[in-house]
Amino acid sequence: MWYLSCFLLLLDSSIAQNEIDSLKNELAKNDPDTNRVWVYRDxxxxxMEKDLDTSLFYSEKGVSLARRLGFNAGIIWNQYQQALAFEFKNQFDEALAVYSEAIRLALSTRDTISLAKLKNAIGAAYYFHSQFDKSLQQYHEALDISSSIGYYEGMGHALNNLGIIFKQRRNFQKALDAYQRSLEIKTHQADTAGMINSYYNIGLLHSYTNAFESSLNAFSAAEHLSEHIHKKERGLAAIQIGKGVALYHLNKYDEAEKHLQAGIPYLGKDLIAEKAAAKAYLGMLKIRTGNNGSSGMADLQEAWNMVENSDRLELKKQIIKELATAYEWLDQPQKAVESWKIFTGISDSINNEQKQWAFEEMQARFDAIEKDKLIRLQARELEKAKASSKNNSLYGMFSAAFIFLTGGLYWYRKKKTLPGPPETETFPHPPASSGQFNPMKVNGSLLSPLTKREMEIIQLVEKGHTNQEIARNLFVSENTVKTHLKNIFSKTDAHNRTDLVHKIRNR
Structure with missing residues (x-):
């Protein structure tokens, strides 16, 4: 993900070495206390950038000391560094095992913020191993946990990561909603690095959808915010490439070349996609301007070789399109036709994947609803069984008492009314409707219960708020509010907002 790449780019090696020297000096002076635990973690x-085995060594030292001290936060965050080091060593199973230990400790100590951060981290681990369904699940859990405690940083990270997967699956509207909501949160928190990340991803997304004016605006916003970050040339590399691509498609070739040339020298090995895009568009610029056609074709071919065997279908589609166009410009029709055939094949693959993902998403929603209904039915059956068991016990007690008292109290019991059979419903009846929204009562009558966020939206609807007001109140987009309302109407069988309020007050 770009956020991780940006972190690695901004972590200058000289700064890292200075910090290491300072921390080792501090380690020699400190007693084995909680402060030393954090030194090990740092x-x-x-x-992480210099030697992963040494990173593992210090994180293990931190875990061991924290356990001796009973310092739970120290255990969790040294384990987090441990898991990251295992990930970077491509030891995925070991990383997941360490993450799971940290999750268990966070749950047992009710450390909700750490839990949200760990869920985001595990989601990233699954993402880098192309297990997107598991990754989505972890990010959604991170978002729910962060939302429940008002942890905005966790919400922003989860939304940004969800946007990346939605973009990967080419659900561009969902991705844009997630990025924009993340940007709102990052702006509210004055988180400059987070804002840069969101603007960059929004720019990239608009580029994929050919909205190049919007793409340029987003990249420009990211560039402006990046001016105050250390080592800005390296951090700006990917942003410069993004601006160059947008300017190229807006036919501003001189400006496009300037930005592409400025970004290429600072692209690291982890930014292959950005380098391929820069090479492709620089090559096309050479051909269009007639400067050096053979050199331009070499750049385009190099770009294609970089992505040909990757799964970056959108980027492959863009580059092969430029390559086909270049062959047409250079009057090489046979090669142009071959390139257009590859372009068509990639486009078909994208469409097929989109159809498959849409089907999987629909199936997942259906399975979730059916699972929810089954759980509700099982819960009702369990309550009935408990009630029946309790009634049988009461009946047995009354029977024994009756036999015991038959002799001496016969005439007394004849004059008094015997107690009737026990009630079949042993739970107290709920109070009569007060005309107000009672979430527990409403959920008790639904096969598919309302979520916490849906309850919040219902309460705001009940107060007469518009979709725009609800979105602003909950830090979400209007589209998200509309989606929630659609789900609420479905669950409650309501036809509109007025019908919804009537139904929830009279359930």
Whole structure:
């Protein structure tokens, strides 16, 4: 993900070495206390770029000391560094095992913020191993946990990560909603790095949908915010490429070349996609301007070789399109036709994937609803069984008492009314409707219960708020509010907002 790439780019090696030297000096002076636990964690962090085995060594030292001290936060965050080091060593199973230990500790100590951060981290681990369904699940859980405690940083990270997967699956509207909601949160928190990340992803998304004016605006906003970040040339590399591509498609070739040339020298090995895009569009610029056609074709061919065997279908589609266009410009019709055939094949693959993902998403929603209904039915059956068991016990007690008292109390019992059979419903009846929204009562009557966020939206609807007001109140987009309302109407069988309020007050 770009956010991780940006972090690695901004972590200058000289700064890392200075921090390592300072931390080692501090380690020699400190007693084995909680402060030393954090020093171990920081050393593990700074060694991530230099030596992963040393990073593992220091994080394990931190875990061991934290356990001796009973310092739970120290255990969790040294384990987090441990898991990251395992990930970078491509030891995925070991990383998941360490993450799971940290999750269990966070749950047992009710450390909700750490839990949200760990869910985001595990989602990233699954993402990098192309297990997108599991990744989505972890990010959604991170978002729900963060929302429940008002942890805006966690919400922003989860939304940004969800946007990346939605973009990967080419559900561009969902991705844009997630990025924009993340940007709102990051702006509210004055989180400059987070805002840069969101603007960059929005720019990239608009580029994929050929909205190049919007793409240029987003990249420009990211560039402006990046001016105050250390080592800005390296951090700006991907942003410069994004601007160059947008300017190229807006026919501003001189400006496009300037930005593409400015970004290429600072692209690291982890930014292959950005380098391929830069090479492709620089090559096309050479051909269009008639400067050096053979050199331009070499750049385009190099770009294609970089992405040909990757799964970056959108980027492959863009580059092969430029390559086909270049062959047409250079009057090489046979090669142009071959390139257009590849373009068509990639386009078909994209369409087929979109259809498959749409089907899987629909199936997942259906399965979730059916599972929810089954759980509700099982819960009702369990309550009935408990009630029946309790009634049988009461009946047995009354029977024994009756036999015991038959002799001496016969005439007394004849004059008094015997107690009737026990009630079949042993739970107290709920109070009569007060005309107000009672979430527990409403959920008790639904096969598919309302979520916490849906309850919040219902309460705001009940107060007469518009979709725009609800979105502003909950830090979400209007489209998200509309989606929630559609689900609420479905669950409650309501036809509109007025019908919804009437139904929830009279359930």
């Amino acid at each position: 050393l593990a962090y700074y060694y």
